[in-house]
Amino acid sequence: MSMDIQVSSVGVEFSDTVALDGIDLSLAGDRIHGLLGRNGAGKSTLLSVMAGFRKPTAGEVFLDGMPVFENPNAMSQMCLIREVPDTLDASEKVSETLALTRRMRPSWDETLARDLLDRLDLDTGKKLGSLSRGKRAALGVVIGMATRAPVTMFDESYLGLDAPSRYVFYGAVLADFMERPRTFVISTHLIEEVASLFEEVTIIHRGRLLLQESADELTESGAEVVGPADIVDRFVADHTILASRSLGSTKAVTTTAPLDETWRRSAREGGLEVRPVPLQDLFIHLTGRGADDG
């Protein structure tokens, strides 16, 4: 079931802070969306509003045209897993949280849950209070995946996982998405690691929507040019440099140069290698110092 999310002029103000400032956004259903932003950009607040956890100060969120806030028909289609997942008390066991979640989620997939518990090496007999940060994150991943909610959102919820477990998570998202498409919204700081999953990328900065594009278009909006330093420097002299790294006489420069075929061919003929722009470099450029100046 494809479910589109419409965020309409959503604003959230805390006592002395504007967390979200009139965000308009449309997230197409059955896609994997990446939600990026620096610390304090408003990602968690936006996800909380989208999931109906928080009432916005202004605007509204719709799921397939239905208002989300306090609408059981919309909220039951969504699942937001936060960095520390919502569970029972520390004195309760992992199995008890899973049993309660299973009870509340008619779409719960027990086979998927057991598979992920096994792959993430999570002992269901353990008390929640005794879990490490990584294991709590693993529990959040299991819950988020196994609920099979048509809209599943992970708010940096897997950051506590170690590298092998994170790759289990990425694999699980991709495999499950291929088998039974649903809408994923994944906010992250580990951009390079997860970038290949994203079909759409949304970047918010200081509570405002900075950019929303397909991941392909975004990575083709610039290029990483690698080769001998002097040739690279000559080649990108007229372009905006997003990032630059050198190793000996070899240099890699990320630029917003146009990626038309003529430009590519002349770069290759000059002995340079041209790659798609790394999403992380683009993100740093867009949200770095001076980004507010336009």
Add this chain to the structure above:
Amino acid sequence: MTASNDPRQWGLAGYLLSGFSAFAGLMAVPLFLVTMAIAFLIDRIGTLEQSIWEWASLLVRFYALAIVLHVVKTHFPLHLAHGGTRRQFLGQLTLFVVAHGAVLAGLTTLGFWLESMVSNLAGWSTPTSSYAYFDSGTDVVAVASTFMVLFVVWGAATALGAVSRYRHRDAGGLGVVAGVLMVMAVESSFGDGFLFLGFIGRFVTLDQWSIGVSVAIGVALALLATFVTWLVGRNLNVKNPAEM
């Protein structure tokens, strides 16, 4: 999915009730045995004048309080995280407070009755209660009515305090104060002293009070607490567990 077969709509109160009632039942057995042991010792060294189970029932009040605090703190965010709404949760919380109050009242009444029976059989002096509407634990209807109302008001007042604190943190202390005043009022109306309601006694003499009046006061307080809880909780934001 229709609303009627959604387990979130009808299941939370039942889920909580089954778990916490079984736990309360298990805890009641050792609590009763301890009170009987204390009664036995007092009877050996002196005269058993007041019901020991009455003291134990104080613990039951705080058990009711702790359970409602737990439900608000833990099950509210979980309920929202898994597709429930605030209004559904508050409805289920109200159902749970009433049903759990009934279970605790039943166990407390059973304790008073058993205490009377054991005292009679053992030939101990007959313990009396300090409540206004019953002297003996064998007056089952009065005992059950008293504790049903007390536990429901304790539960509803705790829910008000807990939801207020969850929403407003320190400023939510006002809800806690309101809840404490409600509990004092209902305790006074069922106790011997009428401490809190003493000012009403200037206009209504105590002999005009009946259990019906006290029950009505309790029901009114529970309804008031539930209404204010609804007002405070209907747009409650779910806090981030990482910040709690």
